[in-house]
Amino acid sequence: MDLAQSAPLTKDNHAPSAQPTVLWVPTAKTGLMMWLTTVDHKKIGFLYGFFALIFFLVGGFEALLIRAQLMFPNGTVLTAQQYNTMFTMHGTTMIFLAVMPLSAAFFNFIMPLQIGARDVAFPRLNAFSLWTFVAGAIILNIGWFIPGPNHGAPDGGWFGYAPLTSKTYIPKHSIDYWVMGLQLLGVASIAASLNFIVTIINLRAPGMTMMRLPVFTWMTLFTAFLLILSFPAITIALVMLMMDRNFSTVFFEVSGGGMPVLWQHLFWVFGHPEVYILILPAMGIVSEILPTFSRKPLYGYPIVVFSGASIGFLGFAVWSHHMFTTGLGAVATAAFSLLTMCIAVPTGVKMFNWIGTLWNGRLMMRTPMMFALGFVWMFMIGGFSGVMHSAAPADAQQQDSYFVIAHFHYVLIGGSIFGLLAGIHYWFPLMFGRQVSEFWGKLSFWLIFIGFNVTFFPMHFLGLNGMPRRTFTYDANMGWNTPNFIASLGAFLLGIGMFTYFAVMAYTFFKGKKVGKDVWDARTLEWSLPNPPPEYNFRVIPTVHARDAFWYEKHHQDEIAKEQAEHGKAEADHGGIHMPNQSIWPFVASFGLLIVGVGATYFDSDWSPGIHAKLGTVLLGGAVTLMGIYFWAIEGNAGYHLHLDEHGNPVDEKHAKH
Amino acid sequence: MSSHAGTIDHHHDPSTSTGIPNKKLLMWAFLASDCMFFAALISTHLIYRLHPPAGGLDPKIVFSPELTSFSTFILLMSSLMMALAVTAIQKSNVKSCRWSLLATILFGMIFLGCQVYEFNHFVFEKKMTLSNSLLGTTFYTLTGTHGCHVAIGVIWLSLMYVRSFKPAPVAGQARAWFTKNLIHVVVLFALLLLSLKTMLGLVHAIQVEPTLGIAFSHFLKAEYLALLGALVSGGILISFARNSGPVDFNEHHAIDVESMGLYWHFVDIVWIVIFTAVYLLEYLK
Numbered sequence: 011m012d013l014a015q016s017a018p019l020t021k022d023n024h025a026p027s028a029q030p031t032v033l034w035v036p037t038a039k040t041g042l043m044m045w046l047t048t049v050d051h052k053k054i055g056f057l058y059g060f061f062a063l064i065f066f067l068v069g070g071f072e073a074l075l076i077r078a079q080l081m082f083p084n085g086t087v088l089t090a091q092q093y094n095t096m097f098t099m100h101g102t103t104m105i106f107l108a109v110m111p112l113s114a115a116f117f118n119f120i121m122p123l124q125i126g127a128r129d130v131a132f133p134r135l136n137a138f139s140l141w142t143f144v145a146g147a148i149i150l151n152i153g154w155f156i157p158g159p160n161h162g163a164p165d166g167g168w169f170g171y172a173p174l175t176s177k178t179y180i181p182k183h184s185i186d187y188w189v190m191g192l193q194l195l196g197v198a199s200i201a202a203s204l205n206f207i208v209t210i211i212n213l214r215a216p217g218m219t220m221m222r223l224p225v226f227t228w229m230t231l232f233t234a235f236l237l238i239l240s241f242p243a244i245t246i247a248l249v250m251l252m253m254d255r256n257f258s259t260v261f262f263e264v265s266g267g268g269m270p271v272l273w274q275h276l277f278w279v280f281g282h283p284e285v286y287i288l289i290l291p292a293m294g295i296v297s298e299i300l301p302t303f304s305r306k307p308l309y310g311y312p313i314v315v316f317s318g319a320s321i322g323f324l325g326f327a328v329w330s331h332h333m334f335t336t337g338l339g340a341v342a343t344a345a346f347s348l349l350t351m352c353i354a355v356p357t358g359v360k361m362f363n364w365i366g367t368l369w370n371g372r373l374m375m376r377t378p379m380m381f382a383l384g385f386v387w388m389f390m391i392g393g394f395s396g397v398m399h400s401a402a403p404a405d406a407q408q409q410d411s412y413f414v415i416a417h418f419h420y421v422l423i424g425g426s427i428f429g430l431l432a433g434i435h436y437w438f439p440l441m442f443g444r445q446v447s448e449f450w451g452k453l454s455f456w457l458i459f460i461g462f463n464v465t466f467f468p469m470h471f472l473g474l475n476g477m478p479r480r481t482f483t484y485d486a487n488m489g490w491n492t493p494n495f496i497a498s499l500g501a502f503l504l505g506i507g508m509f510t511y512f513a514v515m516a517y518t519f520f521k522g523k524k525v526g527k528d529v530w531d532a533r534t535l536e537w538s539l540p541n542p543p544p545e546y547n548f549r550v551i552p553t554v555h556a557r558d559a560f561w562y563e564k565h566h567q568d569e570i571a572k573e574q575a576e577h578g579k580a581e582a583d584h585g586g587i588h589m590p591n592q593s594i595w596p597f598v599a600s601f602g603l604l605i606v607g608v609g610a611t612y613f614d615s616d617w618s619p620g621i622h623a624k625l626g627t628v629l630l631g632g633a634v635t636l637m638g639i640y641f642w643a644i645e646g647n648a649g650y651h652l653h654l655d656e657h658g659n660p661v662d663e664k665h666a667k668h
Numbered sequence: 669m670s671s672h673a674g675t676i677d678h679h680h681d682p683s684t685s686t687g688i689p690n691k692k693l694l695m696w697a698f699l700a701s702d703c704m705f706f707a708a709l710i711s712t713h714l715i716y717r718l719h720p721p722a723g724g725l726d727p728k729i730v731f732s733p734e735l736t737s738f739s740t741f742i743l744l745m746s747s748l749m750m751a752l753a754v755t756a757i758q759k760s761n762v763k764s765c766r767w768s769l770l771a772t773i774l775f776g777m778i779f780l781g782c783q784v785y786e787f788n789h790f791v792f793e794k795k796m797t798l799s800n801s802l803l804g805t806t807f808y809t810l811t812g813t814h815g816c817h818v819a820i821g822v823i824w825l826s827l828m829y830v831r832s833f834k835p836a837p838v839a840g841q842a843r844a845w846f847t848k849n850l851i852h853v854v855v856l857f858a859l860l861l862l863s864l865k866t867m868l869g870l871v872h873a874i875q876v877e878p879t880l881g882i883a884f885s886h887f888l889k890a891e892y893l894a895l896l897g898a899l900v901s902g903g904i905l906i907s908f909a910r911n912s913g914p915v916d917f918n919e920h921h922a923i924d925v926e927s928m929g930l931y932w933h934f935v936d937i938v939w940i941v942i943f944t945a946v947y948l949l950e951y952l953k
Contacts, residue, residue, distance in 0.1 A: 132690070
């Protein structure tokens, strides 16, 4: 990005002398300072993706340890305690630190481009979301690095069922790290989602009506709404758990009148919408890929959108199907059973829309398409076993068995991960201007596809044969040996497949074949940009005339060229392209939260120097955060204007620095 | 983007797709999320009230609805003041906006003072603590979370009040403001905390001592430093307010005041729900 020559003409036209030095405007375009101060949605998206992939590898490694332990009966690879830590951190990492931020990476990078915007509505808030996510991820994992009997990585399950996570049963700080880590991730997710909602509703290019939004953008919007409405439930549950653990409240303390089932309700009121938070982005990605590679518009666009809305809506009404065996009573069980069956309907409708898109299309079997087709098939299998769970009597048998593991890995790997991997392949040429070789892409697809099925298909049988989940070993005479052995072999194959995928990606990032713009002859606006997209995204804000906006542009080039010339001139007369200033303050505010989080979890509450150290660090961190927010507000949303020459490079070099 | 003074349509922002200003939309979405926070807390409290543990505290013995009715009324009136502040700044009437902001802050502080007093009273007189009963656990967590919302609102209002003194550029030259702004903020917060302390001290003295005269002399003895500090910081604030030139705070900033107002009204509405569900429902039968 050679945009170093941007004139810092601030909107408020401050004379530099009136600005105190703490409010300096960062202008670094390379190096660490650029990454810490960037407010560019594409760079922030890249960072989300970068961190997500690191944690994806960590979570995958944890899964391989689990499979190594279960490969043979009476395995001794892990102790029971280590096994608990592994399945807790595998689940938590994959959900909150891999799939969600990887989706956020696409929301950030792609969504503003799809709607023809130059950035998200609140660029600095976006940076704050990113760094708060990083702070949460650090606190969630900090236990690995703190030895001693009082610490350690979280080991209470990703569901953290209270009162099993209360101080009585887990006096270690591992649960405190888990609670605080998730709280910060919640702050990050809600802030990011608010930003996406405002961006999609308010920053659409002229002519981009809601019913012309690309389906990925629609799914971003639904996901954001699910996030802001479901995360509060777990936030409050975690607050209660934190109060129970640190301030001796009795929310989940049975002897004081507390009810453990309250945790389950609050957790699953969040937890079930959460699974749609994980799958809707993948559905959106697949809805972009299938039409592009079938050379047809998406079949039944309004129905796809409406199904997404129905899934989001019904997603809030099915949480108790995670609790069929808690004794809710016949009426509640029947109601949640019926509603769970209902939610299969919009999901099934989407399946038919995707098949309708493929029907009679001219299919181009490129790597993104392979992953997308894998998604459709595998997610369908996961959906079938999901419908089986909705029948409460059947669920009573499947509950807490490997059948459940098989089901949700089919929807989370076969669904979410396949969709996201398809998305990486699909948008890689746009993001980095390079393309993965078809051979290596398809090889990694087949390795992943076969490895995944070999791992998880036998688990259906294991579950129906009674193998319980969350149990660190099994005896040799249970009849579970062969499927477990096969599943573990499959897991290693899946690991090799993932390694191949990311090794090829890393190679392509540095050395891959360079490609021009719009390699797939795609339909949506992001492909109208050169790759990688310039900092200002659109030279001229596009005017949208059709649902498949870029296909329309390609078929009406004269009309579009004329229109862009007019609009470009009008914009230049109005001062050029407005760009937001970089800022360090979102990073500072998030860093303060990190200090708060570490202080609140690391130190003991009931040990005399501990409580003082705790209070001290929490107050210090709070002060840093407040300072960050205060300077953030004082600095204002100033920016500068870019003027471009005919090649799209910024002119006006005389104001390069101040 | 920005148009000339006097021609702003405060209900339509032409630079966005829907005409709704971004900040307002952000606040609406945030409040939707905040609704769910309080929904989780309020329903937890109500569910535990429907299944009280044997031998638990009776809220009718603990609560004092007179005081809470008073503080509820005060909080409601603060919403009126907040609305007046928004209207004032939409007409670029800075002075009136400042007075309304100060009144909102004052009412918010009275509410918080009542809550501090109430918590204190419940813990020491009624023996209901955070950990000794389920009622205490849910009550303090719920109303405490609401109190935090009010406190954040007061901080926000105070920062907005100080923001209203940002000097306008003179002859195209921006004027230094940063240091003075920082001092202004610190002094205002000092005034808020010290006056809260003195008021609580006064109330305490009146309750403990037999006659008003003795109470007052004890109050002066105990709180004279805080009182002095409050008076000094009040004086500094008045001098700041009197010696300000033309300011960069007008109807262009109405959206900032308005989104803050949305938050403030929301927090009030939540309190009405809490007051009804947590306090009044107990007296239903």
